[in-house]
Structure formats: C-alpha cells, structure tokens
Amino acid sequence: MTEVQSGLRPAGRTAVDTAEAVILDVGHGNCAVLRDGVRCVIVDAKSDKLLYQELIDSGICRIEHLVLSHADSDHIAGALRLLPNEDFDIGTVWINSDSNKDSLKWHELLGLLARLKRDGRLRTRVGICDEQDWDLSLERVLIDVLHPTLTDIGHGTGKAGRVRPEITTNGMSVVLRVLLDGHPALLLPGDLDAAALEQMLSRSKAMTAHVLVYPHHGGHSGDGPENEFAKQLCEAVQPEVVVFSMGRGSFKNPLPEAVAEIRSSRAGTRVACTQLSPNCHAGEPPTAQPLHLLGRPAAGLTGNRCCAGTVRVTAVDGALLVEPRPEDHLTWIEQHVRAPMCNPKVRLPGPRKP
Amino acid sequence: MSRACAHNVLELASPRVALVDDREEALIRACDLLGDLPLTVDPMLLREPRTLNSVLDEILGRGCTALISDHRLRHHARVGFDGAELVYRANERKLPAVLYSAHVEDDEATSIREWRYRIPRVVQKGPHSVEAIPEALQTAAAEVAGRRALERRGFLTPVRVVDVHRDGYPTVDVTVTAWKPDTVVTIPLTRLPATHQSASSSLIGTVFLGKVNFYAESEAELFFHDLELAPDPPADWNTE
C-alpha cells in the first residue's frame, strides 16, 4: 500500500523549469534549496517541516545532493526527519567526519545514513573538499566547493599538533559558491570561522558572489575583531546582498560590529536578516501585517518574527533578482523597526500607530 | 465485502457501524450516546471466549462498514485479545475501525501502543466522544484507503533505550531524537525485535531503527513499528 501525503497544499506553485536558490528562514541555522526544475541540491537542513513544505510546494521530487556543511545541530537536525521520507528520491548525502563531535543527533544521523544506504535509498560520500570539481552541480545550478581542502579533511577536526593545524567544527564548514544560469549568485560558507577564512584567502579560488549568506548566523567568528573578519570576507566576496540566516531567539545576532563594517566598507550593499534581530527591535515584534514577505515557508511567520523572511535568488533577464524586493522590505523596516542596524539613517521613535 | 464500502464509510446515508464491548451496561450507554449520530449502530456484546478472527468475520457478515471497539475486553468476555488488537486487525482487513476506551491514559503506553500503528484514532469514552467519533471514523476510512496524514506516517528513525521496567507490563523507556529529543516515551518491551526482549538493563543505550510517526504532536499518538537494531556505519562507508 502506498501511503500518500495529505494535509499539505498541492504541489506546483512555481513553474517546474525554474532555476532558483531559496534561503529558507529557519531561525538560527541554515538551509538553502538550490533548485533546477524538479531536482534540487539542499545545503544544510536545520528545519524539517519547512523544508518539507518548500519541496512539496515547489513540486520537487528529487534531492540530487544533500550537503551537510558541518556536524552542528543547527545545520543537520532536519536531515534526521527528511531523509527517511520516501516522498522524495535522494541521490547522495555528503558529509565530512568530525572527531570533535559527540552529539546524539550526529551519531544517530550516521546510523540512519548507514541503514538508508544499505537499503539502497541513497548514497553517501564522506569527504567534501575543494578537489570536488563540479560534482554537486545541476544543469543550471553550478556548485563549486571552495573549502575545506584535501589536507583539512585528511587531518580532520581537532587541536593543533606538532604539524597539524587546529581545525574546529565550524572551521571545517563546507564553503560553496553557486552559479545560477552562469551568474555567480551565492556564497554559502556554513559557520566558517576566521582561521578558515584566512586559509581560504591564501588560495586563489574566486569567492565573488552576488549574495553572501554570512557565516555563523552573524555570530562570533573566533576570538579576533569581528569588524576585521567582516571586512576581509566582504573584500573577497564583494556581495551586493548580505543575508544573515538567524533567529530572533537567544542569540543576539547579527553582531552590530559586523553589520556596521559591511555598511561602511561596502556602501550600498543590502543587508537582509531572515528574522528581526533583537538588536534592531527589542521587545515584542511589530504586529503589522508583513506584506513584503515571499509566500514561502518561513519559521518567523509564527509570532511575526520575520524581517526579510525566506529569501529567493533567481536570474532574470541577465541579472540576479533577490526577493523580497529591497524597496518593499525597506518600506516595512522604515515603518515598523525601531532601530534597524541595516539602515542607521532611519531612526524612528517607535512603531507608528496604525 | 467490506473492501467496497471502506472508502466511503460516512458517505452512506446511515453507515452500519459495529460497536463492540464486553459489558452490557457500557454497550447500552454507548449506543445511547452515539444514537444521535447519522449511523446505524450495531451492538455486539462479547460474553464468551472466541477468536479475534471469528469476531471480525461476524462483523463483516452483518454488513457493517466500520467498527468502534472498547479496549478492555479480556475481563468479562475472557477473550485472548484487547480491543486495540481487534481495531488493528480490522483496519488491516480494510474495515475502518477506531478504539473507544474509558482507560486511555492507563493503557496508551502499553496495550494500546502495542497496536497503535493501525489505530488511527483513540476516542476517550464520555459525553464528548460524540463529537470525536465522526472525525475518527473518517480518518480510519482514509487510512484504510491508503491516505495517512503526515502526523500518522511512520518514518525510519533512531530509537534509543534509556530505561527498562520489568514489573507489571514489561516496558522500556526510549527517546526519539527526531520527535522530541529530551522527552522519554514508554513503549511495550514487545515492540523491540524478538532478539532483544529480555528486559535486561543491558538494553540501556541500545539504538534501534524503526518507523515512528515523529510528526505527531502528543506522546499518546506515537507508534513504534518494525524496530531493528541500528547498524554501525559500514567499512565501505566512503565508496558510495
């Protein structure tokens, strides 16, 4: 008996020939769906139900690759629930080993992967590095692995030794550069830290991308000054849009000094947080209807916590389009956000009365 | 015979629903209560030992297109099965069935959980059950037709044993990371593979893989189906 899905909206919201990148608002964590028609590559899977809804809504039936950038829970938790779901064909799940990681989620995910592999449900690849060529690519979505290196994954995570460098779980984050219809569209750096960035900068691979999904949800990159990290990163990536995939929860992300540095070193760059940072608007979030949001699944839809919400990148007429559109998003920010870090010129006394 | 009717159990003007109990007063009370619904209730009092299959055969022979069964049948009827198993087997045979019990909280982790995989709804006996029964029958009919809501679908997932209870109904406490990682759920020991039903404390820490409906909200709804020992990552892990 085939038990089919019920209770969700019907598939096929967008045309099946669409190539797009969707950065889901999953709160604190990451999840990007890189889609080419009915196939997709998923990078990180914090959420499960949102991701599931997104895939069903988009009419996606095959997950060609699932890349887990590193072993932290806010990047893998959803995989435990998505992978056994037979509504989707799954190609290959890509992970890097992490000898520092002793979490139940990671351990159980490995057990599940082994079983699903044995059942012929999916393939597994342990060891994602910059020698990958374009193995992760779909026809209109080209994906280049920039980090870690073969040497890094050979050493694995751990403390510095006689010859080996210290590599943290975050520093082992897989960094992907995504080209949409030929345009350098996205840099997805997971939770890349300052040491790993420094190492990346010493190599000559192109890092430029229209949209930078800022590492570690806009939190700390190590012990060094965060403005320096932001500056180096932006110089290398030269983004037009910086997205912070963060949650209006316990972490006060993004760090103000990172946002300030982006604004000063790259004037005109758009900053878009998936959720409304408590640094911009403390207390209760605005109650006004957020009309600028995409009609996509987003964690912040519960409790009015979205700022940009889920973000979509497409190539239209030879240029990259990032939605929600900046003008609509900015209007909402100007009207409802008390102290938006992304636009210090706008200082409102508080939310306007309706 | 049931197969043809199962898909539209409530679309009929007045579907014939078997109501099984082992106590006459309870059966009369339930008949009265459900009398207001657009159903033809066909009461069936179990008062002597008989097999589960003979009960099901009789229900189908009477032309019933659905079943509502009490859970605790063993005491008065002295039958060798619980209502939960009867409901499970009925649904398995495409006769939409729901469980109807006054002791849901006492039995849900043990004798009900044992059969929960094919029990779409458990309705608590009482005045409010009248409102719940039509939806429950509808859900059962949908499941029999192969349509399970997300909350009722089982997905392969790790189940970790954290405690073992040997007294009374033998159970183990487990955690399901994909459901609520920090919440302990009690399940019958018999849900574990036959090779691991010794109720010894050496089970603690063992991880099994089985189908769990981890999208369900409440613990009472969880089922554990087809558990097997979880494999270690294979040696050829890296070679696709």
Ligand SMILES: [Zn+2]
């Ligand atoms: Zn993270």
